Amino acid sequence: MAPVQRSHGSLEIFARKALFTAGSALTSHYVSKRDLTVRGAQGVTLGAIAAYVVGIAILWNVPYLHYILWPFKMLVIAFHEFGHAITACCTGGHVESISLDPREGGVTRMRGGISAITLPAGYLGSSIVGALLTFCGFDIVASKVASIVLGPCFLLTLWWGKKDWLTILTILTAVGLLVAFWFVSNAEALRFMVLFIGVMSSLYSVWDICDDLIWRKVNSSDATQFAKRYGGSSQCWGVIWSIISVLIMAVGIVAGIAAFPQSFEEQQKNSQGFIPTL
Template identity: 25%
Template sequence: MGAWQSLEDWVEEGKSGPWSPSHPSDAQRESMVFLAFAFLVILIFWQCKIPYWYFIEKKKFKTVFFPVLTPFKLLTVLYHELGHAVVGMLTIWYKELWYGIPEGGDRGRIDFIMIDKYEGGLTKFGGDVEPIYSLTLPAGYVGSCLIGCWFLFTGFDAKWSKFGAISLLILTSIATLICFFVKAKSGLINNWYYIISWVYKWVLFNEEKTRKAMRRHENKKAERNESARYRHDNAEGPTEIDLHASQDLIIGCSLFVGLLLTLAWMWDDSIWLRFIMLFMGLLSALYAVWDIILDGIRYAKVAKSDITYMAEEHNRKAKIHNKLNPERRQKRQRSTTFYAILWLFTKTDMIILVVVLGYFVFRKTKVEQAIESREFLPAKFHYGPSDLEEDVRIAGDAFKEGMGNLVGNGS
């Protein structure tokens, strides 16, 4: 209680006094506290698991699935894969325009876009015209980090958080449309009999109907996969039809996040909207950082990820250059860890820069932000203290005007 009270008092101190780097406003203090809290929440629930038992012999935790971050993470992964998809198709169209399509070959295309609840994602290209991988591979990291930094920046101000929320909804709509045009898929329809089997098994306890529903599910799945052109990992692995992101899943996550945005927008002059944008921004920015740490540094020797393929692509080009130009300066081949550390510092610097920029740009107090927020798509419910200050300002202006008229009439 004492620590919490001290924190509240520290935030309250920002309501008055001139702004300075050492004396931030109450809104800025709230943002800093929230970012620290959000970082801990993301760190703890990143894997969507909660440990509840520890095996001493195996030195492992037993966990239970707790998908508190799942809707936000799925959208974050989707933005990452959207970067690959957009840049990849732009480079494919560029190559087709300038070099044409191989005779008898197929145009380049996106076979599928996969996202899953364990922070994974994959954008698979097909056809005989490949994207320029030196641009396509880093596009996911760059895209997710830039999007996250934009959300972070807008989250420091109530009015600007509205711009961030609108861009989030537009971005999600674009991603949904891209997934639809790549391969329209409904997870609900595709897994309908699987859902029915689950109901029979765990609600109605009917084993016979459970097996019957599962057989129908497998038959429907086999029918869909007859036209498949890709198998993931091995000949028995899932197809591009199985892996492709479901529109209803994306829309469901979007509706959930959109509902939160709407409620925060409509309440207290949208000052709570800041926190949603800060959270989404931090999650998107940290996604690329965490992926680089895991796949590029910790599991660099065994993992296959964007950073791994980036290193392979660079080394492939370096070999070709060195072979074709033996008299010129030879290009060095770099390890996955080298690129991981380089990208890690780049993205960390970007996040820090955006936070510092937001700190110095958005200096207004909560009351001032609430009043300014009414200039753009105002909220239905106003922030109480801002109403009081606005009334005082209006009364002061009216008093000055009245006194001016009185003096004018007297003269």
């Protein structure tokens, strides 16, 4: 039996070495193919992200101009409220209703659940969705997939949102742009719209927390309710959630750079293989 045991041990050592060698080779190959070198198309995308951050910050705070953001704000508020609702269901709670209003924000009425999870889940949930959309915004095909999900989400906000004519018009306009941008430069314009929505959703918590806790000091904000239950100040929790949101957005950007190194020409060629447009 001794020779058999030695043979088995030798085979085991050989197998481990082979697996280690193969794994190292595959890892090295993958990393080399998915480095973080910023290429031409990625540089344009990063520039667009920076421009969106500045543009949204201006539109968010300038009177009358903020109406331009209405359909996108409605969708981002929906992501926020869905975050509350999903975590409530996952922690044993029950969602009674979700209401949206671009003038007053959104409200998720629920019973039960773990408030330590459900309260921050609104901002962090919209940040995660935003990071995923930002990630998709680095590639045309990924943006097409994202738009197939975004279109119905826009229309769902009509069910929960306040149904005045301006809200309906702006949301239908946003859906129309999603459809129209499929046909602009082989859906390249669609990519930048998905990227815009991703950036806005990622930074929604930052602007909304500043709006609620610094400029207006709204006592019904998620951070205020969290502070009342678990201590600390609402401003402190708001800052923490904002920092986490920015970090989540950064993860989406880095992942996009790593996953989509293709040039604009390569992306357009790939796009023709997935629901091609003229």
